[in-house]
Amino acid sequence: MRVLHIVTGLASGGAERQLHLLIRHLPPHQQCEVLALTNPGTVAAALRADGVTVHHLGMRGNRDLGALPRLVRLVRTGRYDLVHTHLYRAQLYGRLAARLAGVRAVVATEHSLHAGVIEGRPVTRGVKGLYLAAERLGTTTVAVSRQVAQTLHSWGVPPARVELIPNGIDAARYRRPDADRVAARHRVRAELGLPQGSWAVGGIGRLVPGKRFHVLLEALAELDPATRLVLIGEGPERAALERRATELGVRDRLVLTGERDDVPDLLAALDVLAAPSTEETFGLGVLEGLAAGLPVRHSACPALDELPPSAAPQARRVPSEAAAYVTALRELRHLNDHTADPLPHPPAVGHYDIARVAADLGALYDRLARA
Incomplete structure (x- = not known):
């Protein structure tokens, strides 16, 4: 199985380090590559040191719509079986690009969501509307805690589309x-x-x-x-x-x-x-x-x-x-x-050992790929 992880950036934040850990511990038949929309920082270097292919899209900002065709081409060329997006900007562009490229299994992990705050920024009507529109393009949203799952449900995301898989620690x-x-x-x-x-x-x-x-x-x-x-x-x-x-x-x-x-x-x-x-x-x-x-x-x-x-x-x-x-x-x-x-x-x-968490995520990948 070929999996592409799309993430907003790869600086050394919690979500980025968690992605690195997961890729290290996912089942070996799930071959992962990573694409950073911007800022391929220290986590990108660590992934490459592990032998993981890391792409950099060179996106100039949230409204750099010209990056979308490049992203679609990369996803289509890679012939990925599943796309997994992380963080708000990557969720918006990544889920849309995956659908346009014909990928049928599209997962997103919600790392940082509160009732009125997403990734430290206030949730406006526009932000929430874009989020929900992008969510409908995906297959499943992974919540890292019950708190995140409850917020997703309160926003109108059907419970059947949410999987609770926590973060893990090595x-x-x-x-x-x-x-x-x-x-x-x-x-x-x-x-x-x-x-x-x-x-x-x-x-x-x-x-x-x-x-x-x-x-x-x-x-x-x-x-x-x-x-x-x-x-x-x-x-x-x-x-x-x-x-x-x-x-x-x-x-x-x-x-x-x-x-x-x-x-x-x-x-x-x-x-x-x-x-x-x-x-x-x-x-x-x-x-x-x-x-x-x-x-x-x-x-x-x-x-x-x-x-x-x-x-x-x-x-x-x-x-x-x-x-x-x-x-x-x-x-x-x-x-x-x-x-x-x-x-x-x-x-x-x-x-919260990462081996157990990665096994649960790997099982989700297999289930979605079969479906």
């Missing part, structure tokens, strides 16, 4: 001998310039307003001077976060790593993961923190909401306010500085 990448973990911790802390004896609070995700990383900056200003904040990711809010850190007098205590593909090593250098976002549709970063053996303080994580509290005992919900994070992090530092041993994998990590 738990095996975080399981390592103690000596390797300790070596990675020392190496990365030296690389990032974290002083010996410092306590490192981390955040992971695109640097966009919806992640609310400014909450952690404001908390940092109230925490012990030995505390450092490490943000793993890149995005348009970088300059604003740097300015805010300067205003608060904590610029020298903020570390911005940019896009990285060595997330397990970076997490090994941290002492706690904090996630103040209130707009998560899954909460992949929270699960990565748990897989790395970190205590986690978060404001929203639908992936954990769908499991009993015992599935992740080292995770605690905190209001997305600086004062609440100050209290939670002070308490955590007092109880355990985490420098000795990682916490054991909670059941939630096994539940």
Whole structure:
């Protein structure tokens, strides 16, 4: 089976990294290629390193209608059995191009959808109308959480057209001998310039307003001077976060790593993961923190909401306010500085293991191809 994944871009965001993971673990008879409409970033390089063919359409913007004929030609020439689209722009253009090229099995994964927000942008009547029109061109929409599925249903997408397949985490990448973990911790802390004896609070995700990383900056200003904040990711809010850190007098205590593909090593250098976002549709970063053996303080994580509290005992919900994070992090530092041993994998990590998730998606592909 030949599968083409069409994605808006391939920078190191949650949806893009999830696509990379899925392709690594899909059944071998499902041969995947990837097409980025724009911005073939670090994830494109990682896919190519794995031997995956990556196409770049060179689209200039949302209204670059001239890109559609090129996309149709590429899909038709590739003779794909199934097209799978990811993220809003790719869903609009990708589903239409797949239909025009004669592909009958067209899947879309909805990675970031709330009742009034899609991928961090307000849902206007026009945005919603285009979304629903494109949805009708597809075969199935995959929701990564029950929250996303419920939003799709409230918008009028028939339940029969929605499949619930959550995101997954490559738990095996975080399981390592103690000596390797300790070596990675020392190496990365030296690389990032974290002083010996410092306590490192981390955040992971695109640097966009919806992640609310400014909450952690404001908390940092109230925490012990030995505390450092490490943000793993890149995005348009970088300059604003740097300015805010300067205003608060904590610029020298903020570390911005940019896009990285060595997330397990970076997490090994941290002492706690904090996630103040209130707009998560899954909460992949929270699960990565748990897989790395970190205590986690978060404001929203639908992936954990769908499991009993015992599935992740080292995770605690905190209001997305600086004062609440100050209290939670002070308490955590007092109880355990985490420098000795990682916490054991909670059941939630096994539940969302990428091998199981990819098997479910592969079964969906086979079922749609037969139909």
